[in-house]
Structure formats: structure tokens, C-alpha cells
Amino acid sequence: IAMATPVTIPLVAIVGGGISGLVCTARLSQLGITNSIVFDTGRRAPGGRCSSRRIYIDGDIHTFYHATQFFTMSNPCFAKIISFLHARKAVRVCNGCIVDLCGRGKYSEVKGLQAFVRTSGMQSIPESLTTLVQLKVNTWVSSVRWDTGVKKWQVDDHGWFYYLLVAHNGKCADRLMAGSGVPVLGPKANLMQLCFLWVLLAAFPRKLELGYEGAFVEHKDVLRIGNNAAKYSSSSQLECGTIISTKSFGTIHKVPQEHIPPSKEKEVTGKLLEGFAEVTDVDLKALRPRFSKAQLWGAANPLNVLHGAECVFKASHNVGICGDWLVSPCVEGVAVSGLALAEVLSTHWDRERKDVGLRPVFVPTESKAIGMFP
Ligand SMILES: Cc1cc2nc3c(=O)[nH]c(=O)nc-3n(C[C@H](O)[C@H](O)[C@H](O)COP(=O)(O)OP(=O)(O)OC[C@H]3O[C@@H](n4cnc5c(N)ncnc54)[C@H](O)[C@@H]3O)c2cc1C
16 A cells, blocks of 8 residues: 655744745745744734834824835846735835935925825735734744754754844844854855834824825935825825935934933934925924824945855755845845745755755845835
């Protein structure tokens, strides 16, 4: 009698539930590797820099995009993910235009940009992707260890895993791996450069009538404006906007991210509002924000990316890395990196033992601005 051989599926730990980790895990499950767990620090939900903040103002809840404003779609593999998210009503084509804003309210539409946004706060995207994966939120992974005897990874006290995938900011990924006994990138990781960005969340007392949904800005302090963060409740007239600083502003006003002195928050808020008024020509005396909150992204975006590989994989130790320092520092870039890592892992499981991206050469990022896929 022919006996069916039991099919083993490897247990995979993914550290990081941003878009790179979620896309990678979802693709693994499509490839038949369904035994994966994503660990993420998000208190209620995953999403990392593609999540949104919900804030009560005057008794109503408002949604702010505190990092990603919109995203592009030019890569055919990413297009498949967009159609999956679109079918679940998690994303939509950006209705309003995205413009280049050159000052005093003057702007021109950015041509040929296919932009997508969330349907109900950026959270809709991670939420849809997590329907395909096993997730442990509110979980900080502090130690990972490779055991040469059993040839498996121990992830804190969460157990033993056949594969370990690290899906977040390159420097953090390297720090986590440094204590594991298997430094994946080694000293070259120091060549990675990251920038600081301040983000100001502001709720204005009424509609600003700006005429666009998002703007790339030419200003010494202000880099981007998003007024697509608005989430109106029927009783509220407030318009929620996001003002993102330039990299040089972030460097000049650098403070410890976890302990922002109130005087610094006040100074940054004043300067970013001033810059916003200058470029948009909005009269802030009449439209003083009812609410504002300045947030610092200490490791906001990479300034250089790995050349020649979309992910990193060390075949001898069953470990891989994906993230925004591998393809392009944007949602589309991290999705492409996550997809690539899933494919590499799957072929490794099928016994093709190939290293990927282990001799890192970093090149400056090509994108015109954050969020643009080169
Ligand atoms: C201010 C700003 C504006 C941006 N605007 C845009 C835009 O408009 N369009 C666009 O396309 N891109 C934009 N980007 C870039 C984009 O947000 C990022 O490139 C992308 O979201 C990164 O995804 P990721 O999955 O690689 O990392 P992340 O989103 O950072 O996700 C990593 C996750 O891993 C978690 N994590 C880290 N360490 C651990 C650990 N030890 N244990 C458990 N969990 C851990 C983190 O908490 C996080 O949730 C912007 C970025 C910033 C900062």
C-alpha cells in the first residue's frame, strides 16, 4: 500500500510587521510556506511606517498619516498586490492631484504619477495583508540566536524556527543580528545612512481648499504636505494635515526621539507651520490649528540603498533580510524587497542553496523624493 509522505512546512519567524514583512509573509503563504509568524511592536496593529494615528480632538476621532502619505505602482509584481488590496477595498486611486508646490500657493501637477492611497487610514493596508498571516503584535524581539547543533533559530522565548527573516530598518536589523552569532552584513552595515525627519500633525478649524491631495514642496524646512490625512466625522469641520520636514531641518533639530523636550516641540511646530503658511499662502492668523503634534522619526528613511540585490539571504544559516534600504525607500520598494525574499526562501527550501546580497555595495537613493519609486 502506498503511504502518503507527510509534508513538512518549515516554521518561519519574521521580525517586523511593516509592509516588507507582511508582504513577504503573505507571499510565503501563497508559495505553500504557511507556518510563519510575524512579530511586531505595534501596540494594536502592525504597519510600521505605513500605519496611521487616531487622535481624539473635540470629542471626535481623526485619522492622521504620520509617515506614508501615498504610494506609487510601477512594478508589475507590486501591481498584483495592489489589485489584491483593491479587491478588498483597502486602497484606492488617489482622486485629488499630487503637485509640486513652489511657494505662495503656486503649484503644478506632477505628471504621469499613478498614486494610490488607503481607503480608511493607512491601517487598511496592513489590516488586509494580515488576513493572510499569523501575527503577534505588541511584541519586541530583543534576542535571536542560531544554534549550530539543531541548525535552528531561537527567537526570545517564542521557540525555535527553521528560518529567521528580519524585515525592518537596516541598522536595527544589523543590531539584532550582531548578537546572534551570525552577523549577516558585518562592518559594511556602518555604510548605511539614515535621515531624521520631523512630522507635524495639525488639525485646522475648517477646510483649507488647497486644491490638491499632496504636495512636494520647495522650501528649506518643509519637504512634503499631505492633506489627504483628513478623516471627517459628520459633526466635525476640522481638516487634518501632515507637514513633513526636510532632511536638513531634521538634522538641525535632532533630539532624542523618546524624550522630546517640550521647548523643542514648540519650536519645531512654529517653524513648520511658518513654512507651511509661506508655501501654501494660507493665513494662519485666521486658521490657527486647533490641534498639533510634532513627531520625530529618528530612523526615517535610508539615504543609500544596496546595489544589485533586492534582499539579503545567507543560505548556510537560513536567515534573510528585506526592507527599504534594499530596493527603494518607499512602500512599493519594500513590497518588492519582501516579495524577493519570499521567492529566495522558497527556492532555498526546495534545496537551491544560494546566498543573495552578502557583499553589500551602497549607492545613493535615486528617488526624487520619499514615496517615489525610481
Ligand atoms: C515621514 C515619512 C514619510 C514617508 N512617506 C512615504 C510616502 O508618502 N510614500 C511611500 O511610498 N513611502 C513613504 N515613506 C517610506 C515608507 O514609509 C517606508 O519605506 C516603508 O513603510 C518601510 O516599510 P518596512 O516594512 O521596511 O519598515 P517599517 O514600516 O519600519 O516596519 C518595520 C516594523 O518592524 C517593527 N520592529 C522593528 N524592530 C523590531 C523588533 N526587534 N521586534 C519586533 N518588531 C520590530 C517596527 O516597529 C515596525 O513596525 C515615508 C517614510 C517616512 C518616515
